[in-house]
Each structure stands twice: as structure tokens, then as C-alpha cells.
Amino acid sequence: MNELVRPFPKPPAQVAVYVEVLGPDLTVDFLLTFGGAELYSPENPQGRGHLEKLIGPDNVTALCREAHRLQSRVPLASKWLATVMAWQGHSTAKIARRLRIADVTVRAWLKGAE
Numbered sequence: 001m002n003e004l005v006r007p008f009p010k011p012p013a014q015v016a017v018y019v020e021v022l023g024p025d026l027t028v029d030f031l032l033t034f035g036g037a038e039l040y041s042p043e044n045p046q047g048r049g050h051l052e053k054l055i056g057p058d059n060v061t062a063l064c065r066e067a068h069r070l071q072s073r074v075p076l077a078s079k080w081l082a083t084v085m086a087w088q089g090h091s092t093a094k095i096a097r098r099l100r101i102a103d104v105t106v107r108a109w110l111k112g113a114e
Contacts, residue, residue: 009083014075021062026055028084032098035076041067079109086110 011019011027018027033054041051041063052060063070078099085095092110096103 006087009080009087012075012077012080014071015077015080017066017069018063021066022055022059024084026059028081030055031074031077031081034074035078035081037074038072039074082106082109 008024015027015031018030022030034051039051041060046052049060055063078101081099082095082101085098086092086106090098092103092106096106099106
């Protein structure tokens with residue numbers, strides 16, 4: 001018997017470029033770490049920055065090439081992150097704690113995403 005495989009949640013426009021460059025899993029880590037902040041990404045990474053440690057020098061360079069498509073601040077994308085984390089199998093409570101929002105909000109977002 002085949003189980004129905006749910007597709008990966010479609011990212012909103014402001015997140016799509018990150019998913020294209022970093023892939024879905026690394027995008028989640030990236031947004032959870034840098035979401036809401038201005039981000040300086042050097043064109044020639046030297047191996048010292050937090051960004052490079054998280055995503056690697058090749059991905060920093062790739063993001064720099066797409067800088068014209070990025071907002072000045074990294075989006076929070078909390079609703080999308082909640083949807084992705086639920087898709088990954090995380091509990092509502094864990095999602096709420098990680099995103100620092102109420103579990104009621106997570107449930108409402110997930111109910112609307114179905």
C-alpha cells in the first residue's frame with residue numbers, strides 16, 4: 001500500500017531565493033539563525049564569519065551572486081517555517097518554542113496551510 005507523500009511546502013517569494021541557493025534544510029537553519037537581521041555577506045569569504053560557519057563559503061558566494069534578489073533584512077518567514085517544521089514531523093510545542101510564538105498561533109497557521 002502506497003503512503004501519500006506530502007510535497008515540500010512552497011516557500012513564499014521572499015524565501016524562494018534562499019531555498020534555490022541553500023536548499024530547504026539549510027534555508028530553515030539559516031532563517032532560524034539570521035531571520036529579521038541585516039546580513040552582510042562578503043564577496044570573498046575568509047572563514048571567520050558566523051554566516052560562513054553556518055552555510056559554508058560556497059553558499060556565501062552563491063548568495064552574494066543573488067544579492068540583487070534579496071531583501072536588505074533576512075525575512076522571518078515564521079509561518080512558512082512552522083509549516084516546514086510540521087512537514088518535517090516536529091510537534092506543535094517544539095515549533096512554538098523554536099519560533100518563540102504561542103502554540104495556538106502554530107495550530108492556526110497549520111490549520112490554514114492544509
